[in-house]
Amino acid sequence: RLRNYGSLFLGHESTVAYSDKSIGTNHVLPTRGAARYTGGLWVGKFLKTLTFQKVTQVGSKEVAPTTAAIADAEFMFGHALTARLRIDDK
Incomplete structure (x- = not known):
């Protein structure tokens, strides 16, 4: 059972070329065991996350x-x- 990976290609038709060139998943993947807590590079890594709370x-x-x-x-x-x-x- 796979639990920690950067990108997983499922099925016979999947290929790294699709991931890198057209589908959109990125080939910049976590190293040194970082896949335990993060995935590959994606647009969200460049966005600022803002949190807020509203309490009655x-x-x-x-x-x-x-x-x-x-x-x-x-x-x-x-x-x-x-x-x-x-x-x-x-």
Whole structure:
């Protein structure tokens, strides 16, 4: 069973030439065992990923206690405080 590879060509009609020249998968593949956590080069490697979160008052009250507990366990007391403040203020 294959688990870590950069690019896999399936079926008799698959060929590296198709991958490199027309299909679009790239021949710049991970080396030194990096296929365990990343695939081949693709356009997404050149795009900036932006994340965001939008939390409602109800959602904040739901997630705050768990967030505070995790932050306390990690000795990140400022994070715990900001979560707890949202429990009482809303």
